[in-house]
Amino acid sequence: MGSKSQKQCFHCTLPVSPDNEVVSAIKGESRSFCCIGCKSVCEAIYAAGLDGFYRRMYDGTALAPPPELPRELALYDLDEVQEEFVDTLGETREIHLLVEGIHCAACVWLIEHSLLGLAGVKQARVNLSGRRLHVVWDNSRLKLSDIIRRLGRIGYAAVPYDPDAAEDRLKRENRHLLYRMGFAGFTMMNLLWISIALYSGADKGEFRTLFQWVGFALATPTLLYSGYPFFKGAWSGIRHLHLGMDVPIAIGAGITYLYSIYVMLSGSVTGEVYYDTVVNFIFVILVGRYLEAISKRQAVASTQRLLDLQPRVATLLSDAGEKVVPIRSIKQGDRVLIRPGERIPTDGVVLEGQSAVDEAMLTGESxxxxxxxxxxxxxxxxxxxxxxxxxxxxxxxxxxxxxxIRLVEEAQASKAPIQCVADRIVPWFVAITIGLATATFFWWLNSDFETALMAATAVLIITCPCAFGLATPMSIAVATGLGARHGILIRNGDVLERFSSIDHFVFDKTGTLTEGAMRVTVIQTGSSQWSPGDPVNDEIRELLGKLLAVEQFSEHPVAAALTACAESAGWKRQQLQVKGFVNRPGQGVSAIVEGVVVVIGNAAWMRANGVAAEPAFQALAAHLDQTGTGSLYCAVNGIEYALMGVEDPLRKDAAGLVADLKAAGMQLTMLSGDRQRTAEAIAARLGGMPVIAEVLPEQKDQVIDSLQKNEHRVAMVGDGVNDAPALVRADVGIALGSGTDVSIASADIVLMSSELDKVRLASALSRRTLRTIRQNIGISIAYNLIMVPLAMSAFVTPLVAAISMPISSLLVIGNAARIRTLFKGGK
Structure with missing residues (x-):
């Protein structure tokens, strides 16, 4: 074994030989390396801003010797670097990239179609509201650096998405936008004085040429600096045969600017220069884009608030004492200290201490x-x-x-069918815009060249597919983020669209309409009857011992009720010798206890084990059925020995949910493994609904399939564990109360708490979202139907067009944000 004081390589953690030690200053600190290769890779990682890799610390295994020093983007192909951002380092990998330069649905279309054309890319989805790209690729056929290069060639800068860095990048991008907008605003204010002079008569005197040159001097840097993003985006789109929204803006600004230069240089006394128009509409469009960026972030702030719940540091406990470390340096098996009032940094098991923890973030329960x-x-x-x-x-x-958080991000990046239609339309939308502008120019050309130029420019600027492209993604982003804040996790946008058309709800009884915490209400033997609170005689005590011995191996809620009852009578687990345990889901259990065969279950399980019915228990069983209490039989050595009443109390809000769904015109069905009469009694207490009883877990999806074949749109509400097949089969699967478990893999919607009212809220959220999407599409279409003819008729100037264009996008964003009023009592 080596000495504890022996140095380790800062990069690969291998021992450093004093003879071969390489020392380098990394961010002002002296670090030791085992070789030049490790030093070079480390310096490259820090130079790329990926030093978070080292903050994670290692899981106990040394890194492989470093490859040759990568160049530029090849750094992202290192497994050590990708481990920071990629969940599984297998052949098929997926990553979220933060993409700079996305501002409209045309960008989304271009990015997705460009990447899907690469051999090895299996999936590419852009989250317009968050400017994130989710890529799934085959790493054996394609490298991550190739994907990022491809994005660069079409005009978009991308880096792996990291929540800590993403906010800074978005702020920096918005800051650059603000600088361009500020420069254009400063130029516009100065050009207004020139315009006032020209419109006041200076265009007829000796200062006409001077003022025109001053206008040129102000407009040129504005066009080059403030207008650069439009020309860059337009050129990128044209090179890749894709028409984005930047194309008509660049054409309108460029042609107006060039015409003004022509008038100035030719000395024409009839034409006018329009430098002020160029600067003004560039400034106004930049204002609109800046407001859109701010509004988008506010609209999807629910998702950011989820990210803010992740603590950045933790107090690590070790033999050396306490140490505050970055959260990414924590690994499994570490011990952390959580002081009063602090957020818990990771999932874990309490070793020492007692406290009350506020889990409202997960369950919604205060x-x-x-x-x-x-x-x-x-x-x-x-x-x-x-x-x-x-x-x-x-x-x-x-x-x-x-x-x-991952589920919410995937939902916001997903696309509902209605959005796919919108994405296909947007490129044609821009082509039609250019066509209309061209037609407008030639229509007015015979009467007045300047009118033709201004009308065509106004058409280019005023036609706005941005609002059309934002209609769906903004609504889905707001809805999924809002739902997550209130304990409703929605898998993707398609779910919202499907859920809005549901006409039939199917409820699993146990754990869904009921609390799922069974309790014993009565035990009847051949000679005595016992209820909780009564003294326990020898016969009942002996029976409880046998019940505990068998049921301790079962995880069913009924087993938990019987074992709790036996333990309250003084029995302990493993007290009696048990062997030959058999479990039949939906029927019962059996085992040999101290040499005695004990069978526990429903009447069908008794008959399957050759146990004859005991007439003495039939009257009590009938009474229990009428009250909705389940009947459970116990046989000893082939003779029916006892009958037990087991009740699962109804949830307090179950009857209210049933009434609300009926009032909304929904059809309801209850599935239960209980006897028909028992299940019908419970349905009656809920206000009445059709019941399908004595259903085994594996038969539930067959019931859903049958309803779907009868042309019902079915939502299945279950506990998310034994209802998984039915949840998958249903048009919309809703898992209740177990959202951190297997239900996420099988359900479309996961309700993090046990509040049944969340089912109604989820339904209302889906309907509101789809209605908002349709309203947004209507707003976009109505805007263009009204404003485009006005621009073609020369009633709208380019400046008015520039003011009007972002307003339609802001209306769409604002309308999407109104979804948040749903949980504030809004309708």
Whole structure:
């Protein structure tokens, strides 16, 4: 074993030989390396701003010796670097890229279609509201650096998405936009004085040429600096045979500017220069884009607030004491200290301490949950009055909060069918715009060249596909972010569209309409009857021992009720010898206890095990059925020995949800593994609905399939575990109360709390979202139908067109933001 004081390579963690040690200053600190290669790779990683790789620390395994020094983008092909951003380093990989330069649906179309043309790219989806690109690619056929290069060639700069860096990049991009807008605004104010002079008579005197040259001197740098993004985007689109919104803007600004130069240089006394018009509409369009960027961020602020729940640092406990470290340096098995009032940094198990934890972020329930040793805690939740020592079990991306954020991001990047139609239309929209502008120019050319030029320019500027392209993604982004804040996780935009057309809700009974916490209400044997609170006689006590011995191996809620009842009578687990345990889901269990065969389950399970019905229990069973209480039989050595009543209380809001859905015209069905009469009694207590009882878990999806074949649009509401096949089969699967578990993989919508009213809210959210999408598309179409004819008729100047264009986009963004009023009592 080596000495504890032996140095390790800062990059690969291998031991550093004193003879071969290479020392370099990294960000002002002296670091030791085992070789020149490690030093070079480390310097390249820091130069690219990817030093977060080293903040993660290592999981105990040394890195492989470094390859030759990569050049520029080849750095992103290193597995050590990709590990920071890619979940699985297999053949098929997926990553989120932050893309600078996205501002309209035409950009989305260009990026997606350009990448899908690369061999090896399996999926490319752009989140317009967040300017993020989700790419799935085959790493054996294509490198990540090739994808980023491809984006660069079509005019977009991309880097791996990191929440910490993304906000800074967006701020920097908006700051550059603000600088361009400020420069154009300064020039516009000065040009207004020139325009006033020219319009006041100076255009007829000796100063006409002077004022024109001053206008040229002000407009030229404005066009080159402030107008640069438009010309860059237009040139990129034309090179790749794709017409984006920058093309008509660049054409309008360029032609107006060139015509003004022609008038100035030719000395024409009839023509006018329009430098002020060029500067004015560039300034106004930049103002519109800046307002759009701010409005987008505000509209999707719900997602950012989820990201803000992730703590940035944690207090690490070690033999050396406490140390505050970056959250990314934490690894599984570490011990962390959470002081009162702090957010819990990772998922973990409590080792020491007791406290109450506010889990409203996950469950939506405001009552704090008491935590003690061996209980689990989740990242992002808030510790209460006590200090906790926690062993880390889930790193940030694998935590419940991480899965929620990833699900919301995937939903915002997804596309509803209605959006796919919009994306296909946008490129044709721009082509039609250029066609209309050309037609307008030639229409007016015979009467007046300047009128023709101004009318055509106004058409180019005023026709706005941006609002049309934003109609769907902004609505989906707001809806999914809002839903996540209120404990409603929506898998993708397609779900919202499908959910709005649902006409039939199917509810699993146990754990959905009921609390899922069973309790024993009565035990009847051949000679005695016992209820909770009564003294336990020897016969009942002996029976409870047998029940505990068998049911301790089952995870069914009924088993939990029976074991709790037996433990309250003094029995302990493993107290009796048990072997031959058999479990049949939906029917019952059996085992040999101390040499005695014990069978527990429903009547069908009794018959399947050759147990004859005992007439003495039939009257009590009938009474229990009428009250909605389940009947459970116990047989000993082939003889029916006892009947137990087991009840699962209804959720307090179940009846209200059923009434609301009926009032909305929905058809309802309840699925249950209970006997028909028991299930019907529970349905009656809920206000009445059709019941399909005695259904095994594997049969539930067959029920859904049958309803779908009868042309019903079905939403299945279940607990997300044993209902997984039915949740997948349904048009929309809704998992209740187990959103951090297997339900995320099988359900379309995950409700993080046990509040049934969230089903109604999810339905209302889907309908509101689809209605908002249609309203936004209507706003865009109405705007163009009104404004384009006015521009073609020369009633609208280029400046008015520049003011009007961003207004339509802002109207769409503002209308999408109104979805947030749904949970504030809005209709």
């Amino acid at each position: 009552v704090p949950v008491q935590k003690s040793p061996q209980m689990t805690v989740s990242a992002g939740t808030i510790n209460g009055h006590g200090a906790l020592q926690v062993e880390v079990t889930g790193l940030l991306k694998d935590s419940a909060l991480g899965r929620i």
